[in-house]
Amino acid sequence: MAFFSRSLIRNLIRNTISSSSKPFSSSSSYHLNGGSSYMRGAVFWEPNKPLTIEDFHMPRPKVGEILLKTKACGVCHSDLHVMKGELPFASPCVVGHEITGEVVEHGPLTDSRIIQRFPLGAHVVGAFIMPCGSCFFCTKGQDDLCEAFFAYNRAKGTLYDGETRLFLRSNGNPVFMYSMGGLAEYCVVPAHALSIIPDSLPYSESAILGCAVFTAYGAMAHAAEVHLGDSIAVIGIGGVGSSCLQLARAFGASDIIAVDVQDEKLQKAKLFGATHTVNALKEDAVEKIREITGGMGVDIAVEALGNPKTFLQCTQSVRDGGKAVMIGLAKSGAIGEVDINRLVRRQIKVIGSYGARARQDLPKLVKLAETGLFNLHSAISRKYKFEEAGQAYQDLNQGSIIGRAVVEIM
Ligand SMILES: [Zn+2]
Ligand SMILES: [Zn+2]
Numbered sequence: 001m002a003f004f005s006r007s008l009i010r011n012l013i014r015n016t017i018s019s020s021s022k023p024f025s026s027s028s029s030y031h032l033n034g035g036s037s038y039m040r041g042a043v044f045w046e047p048n049k050p051l052t053i054e055d056f057h058m059p060r061p062k063v064g065e066i067l068l069k070t071k072a073c074g075v076c077h078s079d080l081h082v083m084k085g086e087l088p089f090a091s092p093c094v095v096g097h098e099i100t101g102e103v104v105e106h107g108p109l110t111d112s113r114i115i116q117r118f119p120l121g122a123h124v125v126g127a128f129i130m131p132c133g134s135c136f137f138c139t140k141g142q143d144d145l146c147e148a149f150f151a152y153n154r155a156k157g158t159l160y161d162g163e164t165r166l167f168l169r170s171n172g173n174p175v176f177m178y179s180m181g182g183l184a185e186y187c188v189v190p191a192h193a194l195s196i197i198p199d200s201l202p203y204s205e206s207a208i209l210g211c212a213v214f215t216a217y218g219a220m221a222h223a224a225e226v227h228l229g230d231s232i233a234v235i236g237i238g239g240v241g242s243s244c245l246q247l248a249r250a251f252g253a254s255d256i257i258a259v260d261v262q263d264e265k266l267q268k269a270k271l272f273g274a275t276h277t278v279n280a281l282k283e284d285a286v287e288k289i290r291e292i293t294g295g296m297g298v299d300i301a302v303e304a305l306g307n308p309k310t311f312l313q314c315t316q317s318v319r320d321g322g323k324a325v326m327i328g329l330a331k332s333g334a335i336g337e338v339d340i341n342r343l344v345r346r347q348i349k350v351i352g353s354y355g356a357r358a359r360q361d362l363p364k365l366v367k368l369a370e371t372g373l374f375n376l377h378s379a380i381s382r383k384y385k386f387e388e389a390g391q392a393y394q395d396l397n398q399g400s401i402i403g404r405a406v407v408e409i410m
Contacts, residue, residue: 035104038169041094041184042389047085051095051183051390055169061107061188062161064133066118068101068126068189071203073182075384075392075405076211076239077306078128078329082178083393086331090157093176094166096183096389096407097128098211100203104186114191123197125366127358128179128211130193132160143192143357144218153179159190183389185409195362201369204383205376208239208404209365211355213374215327216243217365218356220251223325224300231255231298233289233317235280236305236328237265239404242272242379244302244327249273250373253300257292259285259313268402271378280313289317297322304328311336320346327353379403 037058042051061067079095081087103122106115118124131138132148148160157176158164165188166175180187197206220226232248234241237260248256249272257276258269266277278288290297297319303310306328315324315338326336342348356362368374382405384392389407396405 039185040386041166041175041181042096042386043092043175044083044095044178045092047083051083051393053387053389054175056175056184057167057169057172059165059186059188061105061110061165062159063107063109064111064114064191065107065159065165065188066103066110066114066124066191066194067105067107068099068124068180068187069104070099070101070182070185070187070409071123072100072207073389073407073409074098074207074211074239075389075396075401075407077396078211079178080393080396081329081331084397087329088332089154089178090176093157093178094181094184095178096181097179098207099126099180099182099187099189100124100197100207100210101126101187101189107188110191118191118194118196123199123201123203124194125197125206125209125362126180126182126187126189127193127195127214127355127362129214129355129358130179130190131358132190133192133359138192141357141360143359144222144353144355153177159188183386183407183409185386193358193362195358195366197366198370201366201376204406204408205380206366206369207406208243208376208379209362209369212239212379212404213243213247213365213369214356214358214362215240215354216247217361219244219302219325219327219353220247221361222356223327223351223353224302224323226251226253226300228252229254230300231257231293233257233259233298233301233314234274235259235285235301235303235310235314235317237262237269238304238401239379240327241302241304242269242403243374244304245269245272245274246374246379247368250368255292255298257289257298259289262399265402268381285313286316293319299323300325302327306330306334308334308336312338315339315343315348315350318348320348323349323351325351325353380406382406383408
């Protein structure tokens with residue numbers, strides 16, 4: 001219990017200094033008032049082994065961080081890449097990076113303005129790129145390039161002091177965190193990655209704002225810079241691809257072409273705003289896109305699979321001067337080809353995009369969902385219980401999830 005008492009003392013000191021009128025209202029009150037000392041989390045041990053549910057010590061937030069009671073966590077291909085050993089990541093780790101939750105504790109010495117913005121009991125959504133707020137890129141407003149996030153979280157599986165917040169109950173061994181390690185009953189998130197969600201938005205559906213919709217928004221707003229009337233092709237209609245379709249419609253795109261190899265996904269794509277669909281198993285996707293656009297090619301093509309073949313198709317689908325936006329993560333070391341002379345002569349722009357900017361963009365996504373411009377309900381096709389997390393990833397791996405699935409951790 002030693003680790004409780006240190007933060008308790010710090011909090012009492014801070015509370016006494018900052019607010020003598022409500023000395024027990026903040027921070028560690030969750031624990032002080034008899035909250036749990038342990039929690040469960042879904043652990044990835046090594047490639048192609050099933051996730052197991054393990055008991056953990058309750059994670060402790062540090063300065064600028066918030067402990068959430070996790071409510072829902074989306075099921076995303078990036079986790080699957082890690083679980084299949086295609087993207088190297090520190091292990092054992094808790095995967096899951098697309099979450100909603102309730103604020104239950106603030107890290108000691110956290111800025112009072114952060115505590116005011118995210119009070120105890122607040123409903124929040126977390127972005128998978130968790131900006132540190134003070135590195136070279138964060139100070140330029142480019143949260144999506146945060147150095148600390150890539151150097152610590154993606155490279156080492158920790159938060160930005162180089163340490164994980166997750167320790168097994170059985171032996172105290174550290175377990176790493178893919179983003180916040182969202183497939184657990186509680187998670188620690190840097191406050192800069194969070195945005196409040198209103199009561200009108202449900203926890204389960206809103207989870208996808210933190211990765212699928214977030215990634216799609218970054219591609220549309222920052223990489224493609226979609227304008228009214230643009231024509232757009234989206235290759236790969238999974239959770240991110242279908243979010244791209246919805247945002248293309250919200251941004252006022254004219255022709256919205258969905259490309260996939262499953263008719264079921266293409267059928268659903270029409271609900272998300274696709275004006276045309278192309279089954280790339282039955283037709284030549286590039287030829288068909290050119291045909292739909294009067295021989296020109298689209299203004300913007302988005303590749304949401306992370307596959308060298310569709311990478312090439314994406315660059316071939318855009319008109320002269322068009323933008324080919326790449327958002328699908330591939331196997332580590334995968335190489336994409338592009339016709340160099342066409343790229344040079346016809347000014348093809350190939351743009352990579354990884355997520356969006358949490359502090360600027362996440363509140364906008366919440367608004368889009370709140371006003372119905374982005375339909376969260378239609379985006380979620382399946383819900384799993386926490387105990388079924390392993391099954392959820394198996395289903396994702398088999399391609400049997402249309403749109404996005406969410407694990408509910410109530
Ligand atoms: Zn994701
Ligand atoms: Zn940063």
